[in-house]
Amino acid sequence: MENGTISRRRFLMLAAGSVCAMAMPAWLAGCSAGQNGEGDGATADDGADSAAYEVQSLTLFLFDTVIQISALCAPELMDRLSERCQFFEDRFSRTKEGSDIWNINQAHGAPVEVSEETARCIEASLAYSEASDGLFDISIGAVSSLWDFVEGIKPDDDAIKEAVKHVDYRTISVDGTTVTLADPDAMLDLGGIAKGFITDDLVSMLREAGCKSAMLSLGGNVYVLGESFRGDDWNVGVQDPNGTANDVIASIPARDKSLVTSGLYERSFTIDDVLYYHILDPRTGYPAKTDLASASIVSDSSTDGDAYSTTLFLMGHDKAMDLLNSDERFSGLLIDMNDTATASNGSGFTLLSE
Template identity: 35%
Template sequence: MKDSSGRAQSPARPVEIKREESTKKGNRDGISTSTQREIPSRAAATLSSGKRKRSRPTRSRPAPSIIARPCFLIGHLLRVVLKGMHLDANSCLSPPLRHGTRSAIIDPINWKWRFPMKKKLSFFLAFLMILSMAGCTAGQPEEPPHVSKSNFMLDTYIEITLYDWTDASTIDLAFDEIRRLESLLSVEQTGSDLDRLAKAAGEEWVEISPETEEVLRLSKEYAALSEGYFDVTTGPLVSLWNIHNEQGHYPSQAELEQVLPLIDSDDLLVKEGHAFLARKGMVANLGAIAKGYIADQVKELLVAQGVEHAVLNLGRNILLIGDKQEGTAFTIGIQDPNEEEGVLADVVSATGKSIVTSGIDERYFTYQGKKYHHILDPYTGFPADTGLASVTILSDTSAQGDALSTTCFLLGIEKGMALVEQLDDVEALFITTEGELIPSSGYSNYQVQQ
């Protein structure tokens, strides 16, 4: 789905950070990063003694087997059992269990003739019990069940991951819901509510779905809240610039003068079940809010199915359901807009929240050596020049985060942050074109200390 006033739709990789230690400079292939330390091998360790030691060639060792890893535990338990049976453990085990060995072998030939049958049977049963205990405790902890699927929809890369869940068909239901809503809200789909609304502009009211009505009403609310900077009637302007896949059209002044008079949310009229664009040539494009609204509807669907822990990644719209199944918050990386994809500016930790980012690095093209991004100012007709490179919004709903990230970017640092501060349960991180990070007053409650 194309963005009408600045929402990014470029493919992006999931950004859940599955680690405890985060770095701002991540790997160059994606958002998720991890910090690793090299652990020196024993052969590389320096001997503290002044005596010259004979070096031995090193060789790689296979990973310990399930039985070998708890060999010390087995040996200790066997000795306890055998002591109770008045037997000498070392006389029955060949070779003896030694601390630090990779394997422990019990030689039945050496012990089976050394004590009576009754004690042999008791020993054998005790050994089987201990071996079964070792098998249960020695293995690595099993990864909690989860299922994940990805798709290319809404003109972006989408990935949905459900934790403590194994039924992949649940995600298929979510994809079906995305397709259904896109068929209503995308102006680019023939026969959609927005397509029919544009074709009837200046002529007649159009019957619309309850979902379309809800999004149009929300759009008008944010237009009023933003002094008109958030405006979904920028459809003609979006089409004029046509920024996509690092290609675009630099418009002439005459072209801008032709489309700017068509931009005015006051001329978008909504009544129950119907909408109307007052002038011919007007186009409503919901790209700056529809993706967030769709994410909220998908979350509602998944919760109704019983999902309690999930991450919905719709491009740079991240929506969380609950927390991780072990009770900890999800950790999400925020892209540095002044660096290449995968380099993080910051990391946040949240439960059940929406994290949405709009930035100059998501969709742009170069004309005569200058980059022009897709977040268009409805008053000038040009990409917004406010000194901001990106705005990230943390909120309860993705529709709110979607609309506010674009709105604050257009308003600029001072007015944008003032708007955030007056809203309940909303925090933000502004990143300037100079690389400065400007957080809202409560942003630190989510920030992961590094």
């Protein structure tokens, strides 16, 4: 980690003059160009063909989050990316009737045929569950379906106690594209991995189309592809979980990297002075008891980042930092309830002062 700090105000001023991506609900001013290149007017040089593209931008609301994509590419590629996002919404949504996950949850233990993408995502989830000793568990659906973080509804304690009996990733089996739940009352929820998996899929589409510069934001999942639209590093910021939506606590230069943040500020409500937030502990069915306000992870794979940022949050500060410092796939930034930020060894994060 760099020892120097710059002010958050100074960072915002710098952001207005350079392209950057933020791990927060909105991009900073000056970070993205408008549709058909409104903004910096940058072009992409594809080498021998010398094909020039303007910056194309796309904004959608799917997966219960705002999706923002900007890329130096042909306009038709944005249409394909939009269709691909809808493809995943139609298969991964827990609440959309007829989706793969909805069908699995309604099958009461009967085998269900799913798309190849759904099968791969579930198989990846099971590997993360094994690696985390069950801290990451997509069978949390039996519990998460009881909570409503939009309307601020807390389930009855007895209902949570009953539902948590059916949270166990070991009841899930995948055979090709057939998914079976050994527990007929178990339910899947891909909320802890879907955005990362989808981000990696979209990045692959961009690369296959020859795109050399792009930024993608799916809620707390940010991926920066290649160099920025101005030809330098992207500057990715981390939201202050204890501040307002536009408060930035740290930044990091990046190319071809994912930055995923899990934090208690994303979706939460308060009842009788008790804060309830959406990251549920699969062992208890309640919001995780942790000393962290947020956990951010930098990695090559957004799928890795999504699953492990949730795991880090559940681990708490000390165990999470041990994992970040011992696993060469990751670097990260942990922020505790007192707004103290700690970066892993050699992460490259710069902390921003007031």
